[in-house]
Each structure stands twice: as C-alpha cells, then as structure tokens.
Amino acid sequence: MARTGKEYLEGIGDDGRVVWLGGERVDDVTTHPALRGTAETIAELFDLQHERAEECLVDDPELGLVNVSHIIPRSRDDLRRRRVGLELAARTHAGLLGRSPDYINVTLAGFAGRADIFAMNGNERGAANMVAYQRYVAEYDLATTHAIIHPTVDRRLSVTDQHGEFAVHKVGETADAIVVRGARVLATLAPFADELVVYPGQPVPKDCPQHALAFAVPMNTPGLVFLCRDSYGVDAPPFDRPFSSRFDEQDAIVFFDDVEVPKDRVFVDGDPEIYAKVMSTGWTANIMQHTTIRALAKLEFAYALATQMVEVVGDRNPGAAMLLGEIWTYAELTRSALEAAEAGAYEWGNGVWFPDERPFRALRPTLPGWFARVRELFEALGSHNLLTTPTEGELDTPALRPLIDRYLRGADVDARERARIYRAAWDFVGSALASRNFLYERYYLASPVRTYPLAHIAAQKERDWSEVVADVLERGLAAPDTKWMTRKETSDG
Numbered sequence: 001m002a003r004t005g006k007e008y009l010e011g012i013g014d015d016g017r018v019v020w021l022g023g024e025r026v027d028d029v030t031t032h033p034a035l036r037g038t039a040e041t042i043a044e045l046f047d048l049q050h051e052r053a054e055e056c057l058v059d060d061p062e063l064g065l066v067n068v069s070h071i072i073p074r075s076r077d078d079l080r081r082r083r084v085g086l087e088l089a090a091r092t093h094a095g096l097l098g099r100s101p102d103y104i105n106v107t108l109a110g111f112a113g114r115a116d117i118f119a120m121n122g123n124e125r126g127a128a129n130m131v132a133y134q135r136y137v138a139e140y141d142l143a144t145t146h147a148i149i150h151p152t153v154d155r156r157l158s159v160t161d162q163h164g165e166f167a168v169h170k171v172g173e174t175a176d177a178i179v180v181r182g183a184r185v186l187a188t189l190a191p192f193a194d195e196l197v198v199y200p201g202q203p204v205p206k207d208c209p210q211h212a213l214a215f216a217v218p219m220n221t222p223g224l225v226f227l228c229r230d231s232y233g234v235d236a237p238p239f240d241r242p243f244s245s246r247f248d249e250q251d252a253i254v255f256f257d258d259v260e261v262p263k264d265r266v267f268v269d270g271d272p273e274i275y276a277k278v279m280s281t282g283w284t285a286n287i288m289q290h291t292t293i294r295a296l297a298k299l300e301f302a303y304a305l306a307t308q309m310v311e312v313v314g315d316r317n318p319g320a321a322m323l324l325g326e327i328w329t330y331a332e333l334t335r336s337a338l339e340a341a342e343a344g345a346y347e348w349g350n351g352v353w354f355p356d357e358r359p360f361r362a363l364r365p366t367l368p369g370w371f372a373r374v375r376e377l378f379e380a381l382g383s384h385n386l387l388t389t390p391t392e393g394e395l396d397t398p399a400l401r402p403l404i405d406r407y408l409r410g411a412d413v414d415a416r417e418r419a420r421i422y423r424a425a426w427d428f429v430g431s432a433l434a435s436r437n438f439l440y441e442r443y444y445l446a447s448p449v450r451t452y453p454l455a456h457i458a459a460q461k462e463r464d465w466s467e468v469v470a471d472v473l474e475r476g477l478a479a480p481d482t483k484w485m486t487r488k489e490t491s492d493g
Contacts, residue, residue: 001064002057004050004140005043012039013144016312017220021228029191034231034248041190041246045089056085063139069105070138070292072113073353076345079289082106083342086293095223095298096247098440099188101143103290104197108134108144110201110286111267111458113352117281118267120274126214130267133216137195144216145193147184147254148201168198168256169210170270178269180213183253188440190226190252193219200279204272207332212275214268215261221279223259232433236244239392242400242424244433251436260444269346288360291445292338295367299331302374302428306381309425312418323377328407330370337363358462361455365448378429382422387429389423390415394432397425 009030023363028033030039049056049067057191058081068085071078088104093100111118114132119127137144150167163169168182187196193301194471217224233248234241268274306327310320337359344356379386388408394400395416410418428434445451459465 001139001141002049003046005040005047005346008046008141008143009039009043012219014194015220019227019228020226021191021231026191026290027130030445033235034233034380035191035250036252037233037235037246038248041093041097042101042189045092045102046141048089048092049085055088060138063135066138066397067102067105067141069102069276070134072109072134073286073302073345074351075353076342079342079345079355083289083293083338086290087297090294090297091301093241093247093293093298094301096243096437097249098291098294098444099249100294101189101193103287104144104146105137105164107146107199107283107287108137108197108291110352110354111278112283114278114348114350116350117277118274120272120277123268123271123274125263126267126269126274129264130214131266133267140194142194143189143192144195144197145187145189146197146199147187148199149185149212150202151183151185151253151348163205163208163211167211169208170213170215171210171258173263174260177262178213178215178266180215180256180259180261180341180471182257183394185253186229187254188444189249190219190254191228191250195219196224196254199267201277205273206272209270209272212268212270212272214275215264215266217259217265218263221259221261223257225255225257228252230432232431232436237392239420239429240423241431243427244431246488248433248436255404282352282357284360284364285348285354285357288357289338289341289355291342292334292360292363296331296334299327299334299370299374302378303327303331305421305425305428306378308421309378309382309385310420312413315381315447320381323381327374327377330374334363334367334370339421351448359456361451361458364437364445365455366446367445367449371438375429375434375438382425385422386406386426389419389426391419391423395419 013030016027019029021034029035048228053065056068058068058071060070062064068082071082073079073082086106089100089102110260112131115127115131118130153162153166155162168180168184170178171181172179184198187334190196190346195216195218197216204212219226229251231248231250232244234244236245239247268278270307303324307324310324341355341357341359343351344358346356348354367451390400390404390408395404404415409415
C-alpha cells in the first residue's frame with residue numbers, strides 16, 4: 001500500500017544504517033542538518049501520491065493502491081497512465097531530483113516484466129526472485145537506490161584487472177546467502193533510501209563471473225557502509241536557497257565489507273551473459289521514459305525561470321528573446337521526442353510494452369549538451385544580476401531595507417520579488433548544488449562518447465541504410481523502395 005510521508009520518515013530514521021558524512025557517522029538521516037531538508041522533500045512526494053491519488057495511484061488487484069511507477073506496462077495506455085503520475089511528481093521538484101524513488105521503481109517494473117531474460121541459462125530462481133522483489137517494493141512502497149558503477153582505480157590496468165578486488169564480487173556463500181565484497185559508485189539518494197539494489201551497469205568480462213551479480217539488500221545490512229560526498233545541502237530559508245535547502249539528493253560510495261546477501265534476494269549469480277542481456281533488452285526504452293519526463297519538467301522550469309529573470313528587470317533586448325527561445329526549443333524537442341517514443345510503443349516480448357527506443361537514443365547523448373548550454377544561457381541572461389541578491393534576513397533588516405528598496409527593485413516588481421527570482425536562478429545554475437546537478441546531467445546516462453556510438457550501432461541493426469542511398473543514386477525520381485523505412489520490431493529491441 002502507498003505510504004504517507006510520515007510513514008516513510010519513520011522507516012528511514014535511526015535504523016542502524018552506516019552512513020558517513022563529513023567525517024562523522026550520521027545517527028539519524030531525518031534530523032541531520034545537512035540531510036533533513038531533502039528527507040522532508042522525499043516525504044512530500046509520498047504525501048503527494050495521496051493528495052493527487054487519481055493521477056499518482058493505481059489499484060493493484062493483490063496489493064491495493066500502489067504508485068503508478070510500479071506499473072508493469074502491458075499496453076500503450078499503461079505507459080501513458082504512468083506518464084501522468086511521473087510528470088506530476090517531477091514538476092513538484094522541477095526535475096531536480098534525478099533519483100526520486102519512482103526512478104528505480106520504473107527500472108524494477110521493467111526487470112520484472114522481462115523476467116524471461118533473468119531466467120536464461122537455467123536462472124529460473126533468480127528470475128522468480130526478481131519478480132517477488134518488485135512486488136515486495138510495490139507492496140511496502142519502499143524507496144530504493146542503486147549502485148551500478150565500478151570504482152575507477154587504475155586505468156592502466158586491463159578491464160579484467162580493473163575489476164579485480166575493487167569492484168563488487170562474490171567471495172563465498174553459505175547455505176542461505178552469498179558473501180559479497182568490494183565497492184560501487186555512486187548510490188544517489190543513498191541516505192534517504194530503504195534498500196539498495198545492485199544491478200548491471202558496466203559490462204562484465206566473461207572471465208570475471210564473480211562480478212556478474214544482481215541483488216538487493218536493506219540499507220542497514222551488516223557490512224554495508226555508505227560514504228557520502230561533501231554535502232551541498234544547506235540549512236537555510238527556502239527564500240535564500242530554494243533548491244539547496246531541499247533537493248540535495250546526495251551521492252555515496254558503497255563499501256561491501258563481506259556482506260551476506262540472502263539467496264532469495266539474488267537475481268544474477270555469476271552469469272555474465274544474463275548480466276549483459278538485462279541492460280540491452282528494453283532497459284533504455286523503459287527508463288528513458290522516466291528520465292525524459294524529468295528532463296522535460298526541468299527544461300520547462302528553466303525556460304519559465306529564465307523568462308521571469310528577464311522580465312523583472314524589464315529586458316526587451318531581442319538578444320534576450322533569442323536566448324529564451326533557445327531554452328524553449330530544447331524543452332519542446334524533449335517533449336516531442338517523448339510523445340514520439342510513447343506513440344511508437346510496442347510489445348518488446350513477454351507481453352511487456354516499452355516506448356520506441358529511437359527518439360530516446362537520440363536524446364540520451366544530446367540532453368547533456370543542452371543542459372550545459374542552459375547554464376551558459378542563464379549566465380548570459382543574468383550576468384552580474386545573479387550576484388545582486390540580498391538574503392531574506394537582509395530584506396528584513398530595517399537599516400538595509402530602504403536602500404535595497406531604492407536600488408535593488410525590479411522594473412515592475414519590488415526588491416523582494418526581484419531577489420526571490422535571482423536567488424532562485426543562482427541556486428539553479430551557480431551554487432555548489434547546481435554544479436553537482438550539471439555534472440550529474442552530463443554523465444548519469446553515460447558519456448556521449450559512449451552513447452553516440454551505441455546509437456549508431458543500433459541504427460545499423462534496424463535498417464539497411466544502403467537502400468536509402470540507392471533510392472536516390474540508382475532510382476532517381478522513381479518510386480523509392482520503402483522496405484528500409486520500417487523499423488525491425490523484435491523482442492530484443
């Protein structure tokens with residue numbers, strides 16, 4: 001059943017998890033000054049699903065009301081239904097929470113729907129475990145995080161040696177569990193999650209089956225240690241830091257110090273073929289619906305905020321309009337790709353429907369550049385005005401307020417409103433949290449150096465592109481052969 005915010009906070013409080021931040025162990029993530037703002041924001045998402053139940057919840061015949069992110073899509077309508085709830089949640093945080101709980105929910109739903117992939121090579125138990133775990137997360141409405149990247153230690157080493165002792169690997173087993181050792185990065189949302197899911201990310205060499213693992217464990221599992229990066233969350237009034245005070249979702253390195261993982265929570269145990277197939281069979285098409293919805297919310301927010309930033313100082317320069325139009329264009333192209341992918345959805349196998357992956361393949365390497373460009377546009381539009389932003393405390397200081405009202409007001413707004421807009425703009429593109437967010441946007445879907453080639457390889461599999469050239473060079477104005485125009489729809493995407 002769908003949890004409330006209060007139930008969520010009670011679940012992640014002082015539960016014995018080992019979280020380190022700033023050289024100190026955190027006793028309770030819900031009360032720590034650097035963490036409580038985001039914990040409360042995540043709690044608000046759990047409350048939102050009750051306040052807007054019609055959009056956010058669906059009635060599961062066995063579990064009752066669950067969040068739409070748990071839907072295993074069986075039709076195009078299921079995808080559209082899921083989009084409504086995901087979009088509502090994303091707009092409440094302006095797309096700034098890349099790892100809100102619904103992100104992993106969508107991933108798990110996709111994995112459970114394609115459990116036939118997990119069942120390859122006699123791994124029926126692992127597949128059943130995945131299906132059962134997805135139902136468990138939906139039933140108890142858990143917030144989960146993941147850690148899918150191996151730590152970078154020495155790039156001079158071969159891929160096999162790079163995995164070595166550093167990456168998460170199996171070192172033994174008992175009658176009821178496997179024993180896991182190593183490290184993974186980066187577990188975004190780690191302090192605020194109920195459970196950690198480890199699943200395929202980077203490829204595993206065939207001669208490293210001990211590294212081909214997928215499983216899930218509670219955050220307070222013995223031997224599990226989370227080391228958080230520097231906090232960019234601030235304990236400040238939302239007026240001063242509207243995003244840094246509420247939306248630092250944190251990123252953590254995860255150490256597995258001989259962690260025992262119950263066998264009924266193991267999905268892949270030493271099979272590199274399954275490990276590779278899981279992520280190449282619909283994962284992109286499925287999760288990119290979520291991430292595109294979030295990107296759209298963020299780009300539309302960026303356009304709206306930039307527009308207000310220009311309007312409060314009465315800027316009618318055509319150059320400003322050009323820059324604003326550029327931001328709008330990125331948002332509209334994102335929306336159009338989302339619509340096209342959903343409209344082209346089809347069955348990917350095992351009765352599961354995912355969107356058409358092609359628009360998402362184009363967005364995946366392109367979005368990072370757009371977000372970087374948006375940051376540049378904010379700097380150009382705001383210039384020095386981004387730094388002339390009195391705090392709420394300064395606005396409330398009698399000795400300063402008359403001077404601020406006289407010299408720092410806007411064109412048609414008072415000084416407080418001008419400061420509110422420009423402080424938000426600075427927190428969006430210039431603060432420490434903003435820098436982290438732009439680094440996140442640049443790499444969380446993998447580097448364009450990797451994803452552009454993947455897009456090319458996939459395109460070559462879908463069409464005979466030589467026919468496209470032949471239609472012009474050989475057939476001239478004759479009716480073209482259209483067989484190359486049809487996408488090859490297969491269960492492998």
